[in-house]
Amino acid sequence: MTEHVVKFYDLSPEVTSMLTKAGAKVTAAADLLPADYASVTVMFGWDASLGNAIIDTSNSQLRWIQSTSAGVDYFPKDKLAALGVTVTNASGVHxxxxxxxxxxxxxxxxxxxxxxxxxxxxxxxxxxxxxxxxxxxxxxxxxxxxxxxxxxxxxxxxxxxxxxxxxxxxxxxxxxxxxxxxxxxxxxxxxxxxxxxxxxxxxxxxxxxxxxxxxxxxxxxxxxxxxxxxxxxxxxxxxxxxxxxxxxxxxxxxxxxxxxxxxxxxxxxxxxxTSHTTGFVDDYTARLLKIVAANLPSYLADGTFVRNVVDLNKGY
Amino acid sequence: MTEHVVKFYDLSPEVTSMLTKAGAKVTAAADLLPADYASVTVMFGWDASLGNAIIDTSNSQLRWIQSTSAGVDYFPKDKLAALGVTVTNASGVHxxxxxxxxxxxxxxxxxxxxxxxxxxxxxxxxxxxxxxxxxxxxxxxxxxxxxxxxxxxxxxxxxxxxxxxxxxxxxxxxxxxxxxxxxxxxxxxxxxxxxxxxxxxxxxxxxxxxxxxxxxxxxxxxxxxxxxxxxxxxxxxxxxxxxxxxxxxxxxxxxxxxxxxxxxxxxxxxxxxTSHTTGFVDDYTARLLKIVAANLPSYLADGTFVRNVVDLNKGY
Missing domain, CATH: 3.40.50.720 (NAD(P)-binding Rossmann-like Domain)
Known part of the structure; x- marks a missing residue:
């Protein structure tokens, strides 16, 4: 299966290189066409409108969402669990x-x-x-x-x-x-x-x-x-x-x-x-992409993850 | 020589007990009479007006001033050095x-x-x-x-x-x-x-x-x-x-x-x-009196000090 990654932020050279070697397709979220929703396997980031549209597409191939936040209470967790989608969070970055x-x-x-x-x-x-x-x-x-x-x-x-x-x-x-x-x-x-x-x-x-x-x-x-x-x-x-x-x-x-x-x-x-800002830091995305880089090799090899996997039943 | 301590703040039971055993006289600064200025040997605290009056009294017996501050730039250091007065500061408390x-x-x-x-x-x-x-x-x-x-x-x-x-x-x-x-x-x-x-x-x-x-x-x-x-x-x-x-x-x-x-x-x-408050802490005097208690035994025994002595030439 060809991996199709939808990204909500710029990727690091390290992550880009891993994806390129694996022959993955990468699309910026803003450029994703509805006709391609079903082909999306990975979301680096989340937006409720686009995310739900992808999930609700028949034959959705979605397998992995990397959340930008540590908390995942705003995700449709039951639906994601039913579809077998793994959510990894940003715990540790914050x-x-x-x-x-x-x-x-x-x-x-x-x-x-x-x-x-x-x-x-x-x-x-x-x-x-x-x-x-x-x-x-x-x-x-x-x-x-x-x-x-x-x-x-x-x-x-x-x-x-x-x-x-x-x-x-x-x-x-x-x-x-x-x-x-x-x-x-x-x-x-x-x-x-x-x-x-x-x-x-x-x-x-x-x-x-x-x-x-x-x-x-x-x-x-x-x-x-x-x-x-x-x-x-x-x-x-x-x-x-x-x-x-x-x-x-x-x-x-x-x-x-x-x-x-x-x-x-x-x-x-x-x-x-303090208006929900305490987790902010100038190089936030760079820190987040270290989690992505840690998980990518095993995900690409056999669909498994080494860290930051959310238990969708517990909610964290 | 009978010790005569002028205090600008309440003393701890530990310090009071040491002074009582040594037969020292203790007077609150506000109660000190001009006739007694010459008899003062120790000042726990400092006030420019009273302090200078004591120093300027002929035959001043002053030997020790315990400053409430770490910095001593506001003391008449040259005069105190000439009189052989030891100044100990509050360094460490802050x-x-x-x-x-x-x-x-x-x-x-x-x-x-x-x-x-x-x-x-x-x-x-x-x-x-x-x-x-x-x-x-x-x-x-x-x-x-x-x-x-x-x-x-x-x-x-x-x-x-x-x-x-x-x-x-x-x-x-x-x-x-x-x-x-x-x-x-x-x-x-x-x-x-x-x-x-x-x-x-x-x-x-x-x-x-x-x-x-x-x-x-x-x-x-x-x-x-x-x-x-x-x-x-x-x-x-x-x-x-x-x-x-x-x-x-x-x-x-x-x-x-x-x-x-x-x-x-x-x-x-x-x-x-922040208006010169960073050194403030609720139990400031208790901390200061630990320095006093450390120096009192040797001062009463032979006029020496174990800590916090200011070099009046250097100014700290």
């Missing part, structure tokens, strides 16, 4: 930039930058330095111990910060001082000063951060969401801030996205919103 | 908070928080993420390899950042990939993406960051000053920003302090001013 953004969110609030930004705008020299903290005073709790969580945990440990993780089984992961199973998160939350959500968006995590969750929070300095917006019940997060259970909030993801301009979250002085 | 503030400054700009703060204020969901960077892309150059510089360098190395240091001799220091002597700073500057000043305020560092300095900067992402404000020539820094030799600036110290509200630095969008 670890360094997201971990550094989360780190930046923490230092923004612990080192009083939130106040200094306002003082700079108003030309106010204010060296009262209220509430200046160092991270080693805090216990950080990270929901999600995958690439991003582990990178963040290791960054924090270098600053002598105590880091607790949460995953399904409670299995130990390098970088974490302690890991609890998700079913026992309540104990860890009661003791946490900074809570970070990096869990994938699944039915299990929908509205996970709700009034019940915040009832277990004793006195948190900061809540950060870099997972999925729908994991948080906005009104109940706002109540937790009003009740001073959570002092500051940094949201990279929101519910919904884009967050409407009249959403009350924008107007809470303790909330910083 | 290392963790200042290093974390500098780290926060870096991530504030590399992770686009400067843009997101504005977007949050204007209720704008903007996920264009221009210029999002990771620190491992950058070479960081730190002027000053003391406690603060070394702490910062070690923090950065944990994120796989290349760190170069500058000190007088060019001697190697843990945490730095490379160290240049101050006399050869030009080579290091030409290659630096982020430049951090932590040098003490001395005549040697006055106006060090001037047009001549910036002429060696090729294309720096960020310039941070947490040393002393008078080390920077404001107008020439502003020119370097205008010429895009330096893209962003974070100033904890300014020239002069407080920085007047009409100083043009406040209005440059690329400049963040």
């Amino acid at each position: 670890a360094e930039p997201i971990a550094q953004s989360v780190f930046g969110d923490m230092l923004y609030f612990t080192r009083g930058l939130n106040t200094h930004v306002q003082n700079t705008q108003t030309h106010t020299w204010n060296n009262q330095g209220n509430n200046m903290r160092v991270l080693s005073e805090f216990k950080v709790l990270i929901f999600g111990t995958g690439h991003i969580g582990a990178e963040l945990a290791q960054n924090l440990q270098a600053l002598h910060v105590h880091v607790t993780g949460i995953n399904h089984s409670g299995r130990a992961v390098a970088g974490f001082d302690q890991v609890y199973p998700l079913a026992e998160y309540q104990t860890a939350v009661a003791d946490a000063d900074i809570i970070v959500n990096i869990l994938p968006g699944t039915e299990e995590t929908r509205d996970f951060y709700n009034a019940e969750f915040f009832s277990h929070v004793a006195d948190a300095f900061l809540f950060i969401n870099v997972g999925r917006g729908f994991s948080v019940t906005n009104a109940e997060l706002i109540q937790a801030v009003a009740a001073k259970k959570v002092r500051y909030v940094a949201l990279d993801v929101a519910n919904p996205e884009p967050l409407p301009a009249d959403n009350p979250l924008w107007d809470i002085p303790e909330v910083l919103i | 290392a963790e908070p200042i290093a974390q503030s500098v780290f926060g400054d870096m991530l504030y700009f590399t992770r686009g928080l400067n843009t997101h703060v504005q977007n949050t204020q204007t209720h704008t969901w903007n996920n264009q993420g221009n210029n999002m960077r990771v620190l491992s892309e950058f070479k960081v150059l730190i002027f000053g390899t003391g406690h603060i510089g070394a702490e910062l360098a070690q923090n950065l190395q944990a994120l796989h950042v290349h760190v170069t240091g500058i000190n007088h001799s060019g001697r190697a220091v843990a945490g730095f990939d490379q160290v240049y002597p101050l006399a050869e700073y030009q080579t290091a500057v030409a290659d630096a993406d982020i430049i951090v000043n932590i040098l003490p305020g001395t005549e040697e560092t006055r106006d060090f960051y001037n047009a001549e300095f910036f002429s060696h900067v090729a294309d720096a992402f960020l310039f941070i000053n947490v040393g002393r404000g008078f080390s920077v020539t404001n107008a020439e820094l502003i020119q370097a920003v205008a010429a895009k030799k330096v893209r962003y600036v974070a100033l904890d110290v300014a020239n002069p302090e407080p920085l007047p509200a009409d100083n043009p630095l406040w209005d440059i969008p690329e400049v963040l001013i």
